[in-house]
Amino acid sequence: MTNIAPIIHKTRTQLVVEALRERILSGEIKGGEPLRQSAIAEQLNVSRIPVREALVQLEAEGLVNFEPHKGATAIALSVEQVTELFQLRALIEADLLARAIPNLKPADFEEAENVLEQLESAFKQQHSIASWSELNTQFHNCLYKAANRPHTLDVVDGLNTNCDRYIRLQLLLTGGIPIAEREHRSLLSLCKQGNIPAATELLQNHILGALTAIKALVIQQLK
Amino acid sequence: MTNIAPIIHKTRTQLVVEALRERILSGEIKGGEPLRQSAIAEQLNVSRIPVREALVQLEAEGLVNFEPHKGATAIALSVEQVTELFQLRALIEADLLARAIPNLKPADFEEAENVLEQLESAFKQQHSIASWSELNTQFHNCLYKAANRPHTLDVVDGLNTNCDRYIRLQLLLTGGIPIAEREHRSLLSLCKQGNIPAATELLQNHILGALTAIKALVIQQLK
DNA sequence: ATGAATTAAAAAATTAACAATATTACGCTT
DNA sequence: AAGCGTAATATTGTTAATTTTTTAATTCAT
Structure with a gap:
């Protein structure tokens, strides 16, 4: 079952979306910064x-604020807002995982292991944080997709892109990655055992633990 | 505190969004129907x-599917998808309500009562289903907003617009409104009592009951 | 006939020019 | 000098025309 990569003809809009999203998530464009249409158009040659x-589109993703006649600015998230996002993730993702576990098949576990290995090698090889982040959501989604909840998964993905800036920050500035990887392994084994209560609790701690680390980081930066 | 209505300068885009959204939610535009850009442009004189x-924008709301070079179609929701949306609503809204109840102030109850009265008179005066639907979400949001979870509220609102087509259908074709109004009254009084477990349980039944009614309706229509 | 290749038509994506709106800078009045 | 109104400028919103892509219809070879 070799997946042939489809010839994708990306539209200019999609290219711009990806370029801007990456710049916002990486922190290159800071929260509150105005996004001038003509400047961006010139830079990207469109x-x-x-x-x-x-x-x-980015406004819909929650990354940009677009006011009529005033223009767009990158969204700045307060600590309270980040907290809200993470807690909502914990609520929804725990529900997803609980629904998914009874449906998980050996093939799913294999896929998850596979992604985990890629994650670990990505870390060792000093790959970019961006790809680590992508693999991270891929691992989670791979467990969740057995829940058969496509729309819920979309919502979670949306929340994740919003959290991403802060997750990256945490991974960069703290030793977040090894902790995450240990937790991933435990999570996977609890899923294999079909232990729903333990798995969902670990997942919630996994998410809320990252939140705590981020909060500590932000408070420290403010000093 | 007389709220002066701000002079709103609606952009053409916003006008088109509202026109199309209303047509999709009212069922005038059916699921799967292609939305030709030039035809719409001509009809709306833009x-x-x-x-x-x-x-x-409508794609982001989940009302439209927009494929590059192929164009847009109104989204068709299957029974499974509607089920998913309602169950996700039940999960998130119950959480919101639980967080809100300890913070509810007399002013909030007053506002809620107010909206309830408008709801009832809207029903008696045979107002359009659209306005009933709007007041309905207004009532719910008025209870939720004390939870201080703006982003979560956005997510819920998004889910609601997606459910709206089916809620309208149910209200039109069944005696759904009196039931909903009775439940609203009970919900409000449980909130006043600060009875979190009873309130959240009622809310979940309120949401999932509507789902059951809709399912019955759809199955009946298929016969 | 069946199926691949080519062409014609339709629709979408993009551009560049134009109109409307908001922001800024400046001068005026008090 | 502070506040108000007006003009200049920058930025956004919109249109109409152009280019690109997809879909279908047609042709040609097998």
């Missing part, structure tokens, strides 16, 4: 229409 | 650019 469409 | 921007 006209302003695809830029505008990209901006409304 | 150029195609605002139409395109409206379509990407």
Whole structure:
């Protein structure tokens, strides 16, 4: 079952979306920073229409604020807002996992292991944080997808892109990755055992633990 | 504190969004129906650019599917998908309500009562289903907002617009409104009592009961 | 006939020019 | 000098025309 990579013809809008999203998530564009349509259009060698469409799309993702006639700014998240996002993730993801566990098949475990190995090698090889982050959500989604809840998964993915800036920050500045990897392993083994209460509790601690680390980081930076 | 209505300068894009959203939610545009950019542009007397921007916005709302180079279609929801949406609502809204109840102030109860009265008169005066639906979410949000979870509330609102087509269907074709109103009254009084477990349980039954009614309706229509 | 290749038509994506709106800077009045 | 109004500028919103892509219809070979 070799997945042939489809020839993807990306539209300009999609290219702009990806470029801007990455810049916002990486911190290159800071919260509150205005996003001038013409400047972006010039930088990326496109006209302003695809830029505008990209901006409304990013607004929907919660990464950008787009006010009529005033223009777009990158969204700045307060500690309270980040807290809210993580707690909502904990609620929904625990529910997803509980629904998924009874349906998990050996193939799913294999896939999860596979992603975990990629994650570990990505870390060792000093890969970019961006790809670590992507693999991380891939691991989680791979467990959740057995829940057969496509829309819920979409919501979770949306929350994740919003959290991503802070997750990256934490991974970069603290020793977050080894902890996460240990927890991933335990989570996977609890899933294999079909131990729903233990698995969901670990997952919640996994998510809320990251939140605590991020909070500590932010408070420290403010000093 | 007379709220002066702000002079709103609606952009064409916003007008198109509202027009299309209403047509989809009312059922005038059916699921799966293609949305031709030029046709819409002509009908609404705008150029195609605002139409395109409206379509990407509606895609983000989950009302429209927008495939590159192929165009947009209204989203068709299966029974399974509607079930998922309602169950996710039940999960999140119960959490919101539980967090809100300890913070509810007399002013909130007053506002809620107010909305309830409007709801009842809207029903008696045979107002449009659209306005009933809007007041309905207003009532719920008025209880939830004390939870201080703006982003979560956004997610819930998003889920609600997706459910709206089916809620309207149910209200139109069954005697759903009196039941909903009775449940609203009980819910409000449980909130006043500060009885969190009873309130959240009632809320979940309120939401999942509507789901059951809708399912019955859909199955009946298929016969 | 069946199926691949080519062409014609339709629709979407993009651009560049134009109109409307908001922000800023400046001068005026008090 | 502070506050208000007006003009200049920058930025956004919109349109109409152009380019690109997809879909279908047609042709040609097997």
